[in-house]
Amino acid sequence: MTLSSAVIPGLPRIRADVQAMHAYVVQNADGLIKLDAMENPHRLSLELQAELGQRLGAVALNRYPGPRINDLQAALRRHAGVPQDYGLMLGNGSDELISLLSLACAVPPSAANGQQKACVLAPExxxxxYAMSAQLQGLDYVGVPLTTDFELDVPAMLAAIAQHCPAITYLAYPNNPSANLWDDAAMEAVIAAAGAQGGLVVIDEAYQPFAASSYLDRLTQHPHVLLLRTLSKFGLAGVRLGYLIGPQALIAQLDKARPPYNVSVLNAEAALFALEHEAVFTAQALDVVAQRALLLEALAQLPGVQVFPSEANMILLRVPDAQKTFDGMKARGVLIKNVSKMHSLLNHCLRLTVGTAPENRQMLAALETSL
Known part of the structure; x- marks a missing residue:
């Protein structure tokens, strides 16, 4: 039986826009080769699993997170090469940091001084x-379509920045789901325009372990730019740990919006363990990059399939019938992501996560049969 809102206690108190939203959907992958969520397909060796288990078993679960969080911050600074005078803020995944950025910048409109409602802007x-966190925190959201080949539309971005004066402009590098790196000159034009309006720019480098380029070397050129990263694609999607790098003064202000103890002792210890074995995860990333090259070559040979360049651990492709192909692959035991309804530019598009060599062979066979 479905209850109406009139008989669900408390429902009228929940914001109407929240009730109208669609929840983030995680596909059921039981019994399937899971290639839908850009996860690192490699697990730790049995030896490292046992070593990690001993470490986690010794953690003081009865205590709130303490000095080990400082140890984790120091380890991440070394791992990422954070500039010496820059700050680092931890989040429960990069999702939490995106929400905290919106929260910190959610200035309501004011009739007294003519101030507009704060907004978030991003390419689409x-x-x-980006959009969900803005809406939940009460900011406007402005999406600017990419070009047909998924590049930044610089004139459209500059016009939107001039019109809306965004508090935050996001540039994913590489982008999800198109998996490409933006042109350097295009990025610099957008960064400069956002800065001229007094806004922040967040370079989201979630897929940096697989990319040929990073913005880190240019970060100090722009005091209004923040760099967002995560350990999810590094190989710790289940640990939920993201971090934000930026000028110390900016990070200090944003950190005020962070809940105390937002990173658990287990998350911190697991992340420290992984960073101590960084070479293992680097080798895994190199394998993913090698497998990506093989997949791109194989996919390009399939008739009727358009394959887009990738600098991430995912590949975007256009097929004659996305839903038919998705359903056929799922029936053959392979779960991918049908993104064809997400945006008009993604018409007939599917997104594949790069898996292990055996997983990729099965995925290719299922794809070819399902086209």
């Missing part, structure tokens, strides 16, 4: 959490 199609 892009990561859905």
């Amino acid at each position: 199609p892009g990561f859905v959490m």
Whole structure:
């Protein structure tokens, strides 16, 4: 039986826009080869699993997170090469940091001084959490379509920045779901325009372990730019740990919006363990990049399939019938992501996560049969 809102206690108190939203959907992957969520397909060796288990078993679960969080911050600074005078803020995944950025910048409109409602701006199609976090925190959201080949539309971006004066402009590098790196000159034009309006720019480098380029070396050139990263694609999607790098003064202000103890002792210890074995995860990333090259070559040979360049651990492709192909692959035991309804530019598009060599062979066979 479905209850109406009139008989669900408390429902009228929940914001109408929240009730109208669609929840973030995680596909059921039981019994399937899971190639839908850009996860690192490699697990730790049995030896490292046992070593990690001993470490986690010794953690003081009865205590709130303490000095080990400082140890984790120091380890991440070394791992990422954070500039010496820059700050680092931890989040429960990069999703939490995106929400905290919106929260910190959610200035309501004021009739007294003519101040507009704060807004978030991002190219589209892009990561859905930029828009969702903006809406949940009461900011406006402005999406600017990419070009047909998924590049930044610089004139459109500059016009939108001039019109809306965004508090935050997101540039995913590489982008999700298109998996490409933006042109350097295009990025610099957008960064400069956002800065001239007094806004922040967040370079989201979630897929940096697989990319040929990073913005880190240019970060100090722009005091209004923040760099967002995560350990999810590094190989710790289940640990939920993201971090934000930026000028110390900016990070200090944003950190005020962070809940205390937002990173658990287990998350911190697991992340420290992984960073101590960084070479293992680097080798895994190199394998993913090698497998990506093989997949791109194989996919390009399939008739009727358009394959887009990738600098991430995912590949975007256009097929004659996305839903038919998705259903056929799922029936053959392979779960991918049908993104064809996310944006008009993604018409007939599917997104594949790069898996292990055996997984990729099965995926290719299922794809070819399902086209």
